Amino acid sequence: MTVATEIDRDEALDIPTLMRGIGEAAKAAAAELSYASGATRDAALLAAAEALEDTVPAILDANAADMEFGRAKGLSAAMMDRLMLDAGRVGAIAGGLREVAAQPDPLGRVLAEWDQPNGLHFRKVATPLGVIGVIYESRPNVTADAGGLCLKSGNAAILRGGSESFHSSGAIHAALVAGLRAAGLPETAIQRVPTRDRAAVGEMLAMPGLIDVIVPRGGKGLVGRVQSDARVPVFAHLEGICHIYADAAADPEKARAVIVNAKTRRTGICGAAECLLFHRDFLAAHGAGVIGDLLDAGVEVRGDAGVQALDARVVAAGPEDWGREYLDMIVAAKVVADVDEAIAHIRTYGSSHTEAVLTEDDAVAERFFGRLDSAILLRNASTQFADGGEFGFGAEIGIATGKMHARGPVGAEQLTSFKYLVEGNGTLRP
Amino acid sequence: MTVATEIDRDEALDIPTLMRGIGEAAKAAAAELSYASGATRDAALLAAAEALEDTVPAILDANAADMEFGRAKGLSAAMMDRLMLDAGRVGAIAGGLREVAAQPDPLGRVLAEWDQPNGLHFRKVATPLGVIGVIYESRPNVTADAGGLCLKSGNAAILRGGSESFHSSGAIHAALVAGLRAAGLPETAIQRVPTRDRAAVGEMLAMPGLIDVIVPRGGKGLVGRVQSDARVPVFAHLEGICHIYADAAADPEKARAVIVNAKTRRTGICGAAECLLFHRDFLAAHGAGVIGDLLDAGVEVRGDAGVQALDARVVAAGPEDWGREYLDMIVAAKVVADVDEAIAHIRTYGSSHTEAVLTEDDAVAERFFGRLDSAILLRNASTQFADGGEFGFGAEIGIATGKMHARGPVGAEQLTSFKYLVEGNGTLRP
Numbered sequence: 001m002t003v004a005t006e007i008d009r010d011e012a013l014d015i016p017t018l019m020r021g022i023g024e025a026a027k028a029a030a031a032e033l034s035y036a037s038g039a040t041r042d043a044a045l046l047a048a049a050e051a052l053e054d055t056v057p058a059i060l061d062a063n064a065a066d067m068e069f070g071r072a073k074g075l076s077a078a079m080m081d082r083l084m085l086d087a088g089r090v091g092a093i094a095g096g097l098r099e100v101a102a103q104p105d106p107l108g109r110v111l112a113e114w115d116q117p118n119g120l121h122f123r124k125v126a127t128p129l130g131v132i133g134v135i136y137e138s139r140p141n142v143t144a145d146a147g148g149l150c151l152k153s154g155n156a157a158i159l160r161g162g163s164e165s166f167h168s169s170g171a172i173h174a175a176l177v178a179g180l181r182a183a184g185l186p187e188t189a190i191q192r193v194p195t196r197d198r199a200a201v202g203e204m205l206a207m208p209g210l211i212d213v214i215v216p217r218g219g220k221g222l223v224g225r226v227q228s229d230a231r232v233p234v235f236a237h238l239e240g241i242c243h244i245y246a247d248a249a250a251d252p253e254k255a256r257a258v259i260v261n262a263k264t265r266r267t268g269i270c271g272a273a274e275c276l277l278f279h280r281d282f283l284a285a286h287g288a289g290v291i292g293d294l295l296d297a298g299v300e301v302r303g304d305a306g307v308q309a310l311d312a313r314v315v316a317a318g319p320e321d322w323g324r325e326y327l328d329m330i331v332a333a334k335v336v337a338d339v340d341e342a343i344a345h346i347r348t349y350g351s352s353h354t355e356a357v358l359t360e361d362d363a364v365a366e367r368f369f370g371r372l373d374s375a376i377l378l379r380n381a382s383t384q385f386a387d388g389g390e391f392g393f394g395a396e397i398g399i400a401t402g403k404m405h406a407r408g409p410v411g412a413e414q415l416t417s418f419k420y421l422v423e424g425n426g427t428l429r430p
Numbered sequence: 431m432t433v434a435t436e437i438d439r440d441e442a443l444d445i446p447t448l449m450r451g452i453g454e455a456a457k458a459a460a461a462e463l464s465y466a467s468g469a470t471r472d473a474a475l476l477a478a479a480e481a482l483e484d485t486v487p488a489i490l491d492a493n494a495a496d497m498e499f500g501r502a503k504g505l506s507a508a509m510m511d512r513l514m515l516d517a518g519r520v521g522a523i524a525g526g527l528r529e530v531a532a533q534p535d536p537l538g539r540v541l542a543e544w545d546q547p548n549g550l551h552f553r554k555v556a557t558p559l560g561v562i563g564v565i566y567e568s569r570p571n572v573t574a575d576a577g578g579l580c581l582k583s584g585n586a587a588i589l590r591g592g593s594e595s596f597h598s599s600g601a602i603h604a605a606l607v608a609g610l611r612a613a614g615l616p617e618t619a620i621q622r623v624p625t626r627d628r629a630a631v632g633e634m635l636a637m638p639g640l641i642d643v644i645v646p647r648g649g650k651g652l653v654g655r656v657q658s659d660a661r662v663p664v665f666a667h668l669e670g671i672c673h674i675y676a677d678a679a680a681d682p683e684k685a686r687a688v689i690v691n692a693k694t695r696r697t698g699i700c701g702a703a704e705c706l707l708f709h710r711d712f713l714a715a716h717g718a719g720v721i722g723d724l725l726d727a728g729v730e731v732r733g734d735a736g737v738q739a740l741d742a743r744v745v746a747a748g749p750e751d752w753g754r755e756y757l758d759m760i761v762a763a764k765v766v767a768d769v770d771e772a773i774a775h776i777r778t779y780g781s782s783h784t785e786a787v788l789t790e791d792d793a794v795a796e797r798f799f800g801r802l803d804s805a806i807l808l809r810n811a812s813t814q815f816a817d818g819g820e821f822g823f824g825a826e827i828g829i830a831t832g833k834m835h836a837r838g839p840v841g842a843e844q845l846t847s848f849k850y851l852v853e854g855n856g857t858l859r860p
Binding site: 212407427 | 461464465544546550552557559560642643663681683684685687688691695777795799800801803804805806807808809810811812814815820821822833834835837838847848849850851852853854855856857858859
């Protein structure tokens with residue numbers, strides 16, 4: 001395998017025609033998938049898991065080519081780690097597919113059922129969305145995770161991974177196709193864009209008749225571009241500017257532990273806390289302890305005057321620190337007069353992703369829950385729980401902050417639509 | 431009141447600035463509405479109903495101005511009838527608001543609730559969508575129906591009615607504002623675009639940060655323009671090309687009655703049947719009776735050769751008759767070999783709105799229900815049941831054929847989103 005021929009623009013390809021063909025094949029496959037049984041879809045997932053394990057050497061060879069490309073391109077150590085596969089990681093990817101297979105079928109669920117006085121019997125039944133386009137960056141496992149979730153929910157997938165993981169994704173995709181083939185499902189149910197040409201992304205965003213929804217997975221640059229350019233709905237979050245409000249009635253021990261966990265457990269995930277809002281009474285009584293914990297853990301604290309007064313190590317926060325996603329060992333912190341000021345701050349600077357209130361006062365918690373409209377609101381728990389697995393959804397295709405259709409961690413259930421099935425007995429409308 | 435000054439282009443107005451102001455006011459009102467209690471929202475609806483009844487003379491004066499404008503413009507009798515209000519019709523509009531008020535609160539519903547082993551308690555709770563833009567044509571009652579449903583579901587509304595009903599809508603809107611005021615809600619919770627300038631519609635379609643969803647109500651021209659130009663999600667149906675498949679195992683008496691009802695009860699609604707697909711055995715045994723019923727009822731039947739052979743009055747169908755929405759006393763009809771051919775025809779020519787299967791054979795019904803993906807599928811019942819009221823939803827803001835978020839008759843429940851409320855006890859993510 002050679003990396004010498006990698007190019008960003010592939011002049012030999014007619015990208016619009018290529019993508020239209022992929023879209024049409026996906027639409028046709030989606031129609032078949034929509035009535036394939038849950039057992040058949042699960043069989044394909046299990047066969048894909050097996051194919052992954054059977055082709056570990058080929059996958060690692062492909063990954064070696066990507067790693068060589070990455071080294072030549074000068075990728076950071078963190079990026080290289082995201083890119084890297086070994087037998088253990090491939091096994092984990094296969095395990096993920098088996099977990100998805102073991103979940104209940106999201107299709108055919110009766111979401112509501114009722115009778116009308118004229119004898120009509122109504123059922124609202126879950127159906128697939130159709131064709132899902134997934135645009136992602138360097139992690140090759142997304143190929144299997146996203147493809148598997150789409151298949152579980154009866155949706156055809158068009159996967160466009162980052163150029164860094166091009167070969168790895170290709171090898172993983174081959175295993176997914178083997179799974180589809182083994183189960184007798186159309187191989188085009190999960191397609192991968194077979195070029196690194198960036199024009200393919202633009203085409204995906206502008207295929208409203210062929211792609212029903214786009215899921216971008218990656219940094220703010222990618223998500224922002226998809227959100228602004230897509231002609232179809234997008235399930236995504238641009239940022240996770242997660243706030244924690246420590247109320248006057250917060251339990252200090254719980255608060256210290258939750259705040260440190262929310263900031264430091266992992267700083268690079270969208271559920272990491274980025275801004276702390278302290279009730280002035282809490283700050284006066286317990287602020288020094290909390291801030292000290294964070295500083296001792298190596299966090300840079302950027303505080304307003306009230307927070308700065310607690311510890312000489314606190315840096316002065318500037319206006320740019322409010323509403324900022326650090327994704328790093330840095331946190332903004334400020335004093336507020338009460339829960340309403342915290343709510344007002346979050347409404348102004350939040351990203352509708354995840355916020356937490358720390359309080360033993362039910363009325364305060366109710367106000368925080370009622371007056372904020374983030375996808376996830378927590379009480380006395382770490383914002384790092386913003387994750388489909390932690391919600392019990394199994395795998396997630398991403399976290400959405402929009403209010404249309406999908407919200408919060410998007411698992412297989414949210415990748416469905418519905419139809420109404422109505423049964424009568426020669427029933428006429430008067 | 432004068433009609434002499436009506437113009438399509440209002441040069442005196444800065445439409446982008448006007449619409450931005452309306453959008454910003456709506457967004458601010460939506461934030462307040464999102465935590466107003468259900469009792470307050472219902473009080474506003476009831477007060478609006480009362481205000482409508484208290485201002486009947488003013489509403490009828492305004493309507494007289496619209497009728498004069500309509501006559502001068504040469505509107506058809508059908509259009510004039512849609513436009514016309516009298517005390518009875520105003521009373522019915524008020525009654526509609528009271529019915530919406532009497533419905534259960536769509537907000538705050540716990541859509542799901544569960545615990546995780548770590549002690550976290552999860553609730554998925556219904557929330558408003560935000561700001562809903564409604565663009566409609568001549569019926570002035572839509573002002574109250576759409577405004578009322580948005581208010582019931584905690585959403586701010588921006589209403590843009592047709593120019594023919596400009597004054598009537600204004601007078602009805604004034605009653606809605608009186609209701610909001612009486613209940614202490616922001617008067618900008620239901621706004622009306624105060625100009626006939628068509629540029630306002632273009633602005634509404636391009637305000638993604640301020641309008642969350644657009645609902646177009648009207649003919650194909652309006653809906654098509656909104657669907658192609660909107661930068662925000664659209665809940666709509668472009669056409670209702672409803673099919674009925676009469677299977678070999680259809681009960682002939684039920685079939686005759688359902689087909690005549692589905693075509694002739696009202697021809698101008700989106701649930702009216704437009705195309706009949708007859709299993710060849712059904713046609714041979716019972717086709718002459720069904721076709722005779724339709725012809726005797728005054729329906730023009732456009733058939734393929736098999737249908738034409740049954741009755742000399744049947745006209746030959748051309749290729750343009752498949753997939754056509756007549757909204758008139760005309761129906762297309764053809765012979766198919768079996769349910770699969772019917773399904774294939776509907777997949778090619780349908781509009782994903784409503785289709786019916788007439789059969790006593792459960793396996794055929796299951797195949798029809800499973801392999802088609804229209805918003806509404808009926809068995810042995812008239813397609814004219816495609817209506818929110820008939821579903822038991824109370825009022826509907828429209829019928830949607832898309833698969834994203836809302837589908838089928840869109841009542842107050844589908845005008846909601848959700849958020850996750852998670853409660854812990856100092857819970858940390860390991």
